[in-house]
Amino acid sequence: MSVTGIEETTQYLTFKLDDEVFATDISKVREVLDFTTITKVPRTPEFMRGVINLRGSVVPVVDLRLKFGMSKTEKTVNTCIIIVEVTVDGEKIILGTLADSVQEVLDIEADHIEPAPKIGTRLKTEFIKGMGKRDVHFIIILDIDKIFSTDELTLGQDVGEGSVGEEAIRRS
Numbered sequence: 001m002s003v004t005g006i007e008e009t010t011q012y013l014t015f016k017l018d019d020e021v022f023a024t025d026i027s028k029v030r031e032v033l034d035f036t037t038i039t040k041v042p043r044t045p046e047f048m049r050g051v052i053n054l055r056g057s058v059v060p061v062v063d064l065r066l067k068f069g070m071s072k073t074e075k076t077v078n079t080c081i082i083i084v085e086v087t088v089d090g091e092k093i094i095l096g097t098l099a100d101s102v103q104e105v106l107d108i109e110a111d112h113i114e115p116a117p118k119i120g121t122r123l124k125t126e127f128i129k130g131m132g133k134r135d136v137h138f139i140i141i142l143d144i145d146k147i148f149s150t151d152e153l154t155l156g157q158d159v160g161e162g163s164v165g166e167e168a169i170r171r172s
Contacts, residue, residue: 009109012132014139015082015099017065017073023106023132023141030083030094032102035075049073052081052096059083061096067147073098087145097144106139108132113141 012023013032038050038061047066051058061081065073073079078101086093116128127146132139 009107012106012108012139012141013082014103014106015080016101016103017068017099018070021103021137021139022064023108023139024082024084024144026105028084028086028144030085033081033083033096035079035081035098049098054083054094054096057094059094059096061098062148063098064147065098065100073100076100078102084144086148088148106132106134108134108139108141 011026013026013029014021014023016022033052033054036052038052040050041048044050047063049061049063051060053059063073065071080099080102081096082099082102083094083096086095112133113130114133115130117131127143129141129143132141
């Protein structure tokens with residue numbers, strides 16, 4: 001049984017958070033950066049790690065591990081920032097997401113993707129597009145546009161556009 005809306009083979013960037021492998025549609029990925037200095041911005045949610053200077057632009061960086069209820073991402077030799085373009089309410093927003101490591105780009109056929117599990121009514125899984133199968137392992141395919149609410153991303157944009165964010169860029 002394949003997932004509604006996924007009808008053809010799609011390329012996904014796979015990455016690790018803790019011991020789990022996640023994936024996002026490669027069309028949402030702008031680039032992958034080595035870990036760099038992140039400037040913390042006061043009064044932002046814990047998962048909003050701060051901002052980086054990306055060729056003169058202020059880009060908010062989020063920690064998906066914290067967003068998913070895991071422990072904070074720690075810097076290692078493999079830690080990276082995946083720059084993605086998300087669409088919320090018709091508006092495109094550029095942000096960085098921390099990952100423990102990037103794995104590879106995979107072609108996953110539609111018939112190798114199962115729907116996200118329905119686990120009760122209190123666990124929100126709408127940001128999971130499906131569960132990809134590779135050999136005996138599952139890959140959690142994220143719908144990156146549905147991970148953050150409009151309010152959360154608006155806050156991230158305000159961080160990038162406000163004087164605090166601009167000052168952070170001048171210092172970095």
